[in-house]
Amino acid sequence: MLPVLAPSHAVARLRAARLARSSKPFLARGGIKGARCDGCRLVPSHCMCHLRPSLQTVSGMCLLMADIEALKPSNTGWLVADVLAETYAFGWARTETDPALLALLADPQWQPYVVFPAEYVAPERVVQAVQEASGSSAKRPLFILLDGTWPEARKMFRKSPYLDLFPVLSLSPSQLSRYQLRRSRRDDHFCTSEVAALCLELAGEVLVAETLDAYLDVYTHHYLRAKQQLPVQREGPASVRWCGLGLAA
């Protein structure tokens, strides 16, 4: 049985299913040593389960995860599922497709967008904006994120014919650089939760986007401090920003 605080979200379920299929334990390279909390994957002394927000949103996130992605402690799709109640996650395989994924993509309440860089896609498929989901007939945006290494993401994009029907949402260089400036980032590799935040921003869900970014900062802080075997700084910048959002203790 799982402890009371463990989330039952899509990424946690995918991780549990993937672990159950492993014949040998997954050993993360360079990760934190010792027992982990089932709720947040951190060591118990650095647990951040009490912060998990779970917000209701108009947009949905659909994570297609490469084979061992859900097992990696550095995977931030987990954080997306923590913050957005409406997160779906599926393991990706070239030879088989989960019928539940196809059912989700066919659900008329959603307008799926595949999030992928424009330079790899026929221009007529590329969009840089999201239709506002207002009015009774409007569809809710469902962002499909290909979660894995870049070669894995490219393979998923090329070898998933069921994605060919949907527009490709490509984050514009100006949006990316504004984001880099705001977050004082030096490189242009964005992790899954950052891409999700950028999509939410495009969909007009700015507060949720901000929450996700702040939650990533808190997670990064807890993760690094655990790795360095130092206590969490309750008054550190990540924590201060998080508390400023007024969501939780």
Ligand SMILES: [Zn+2]
């Ligand atoms: Zn925890």
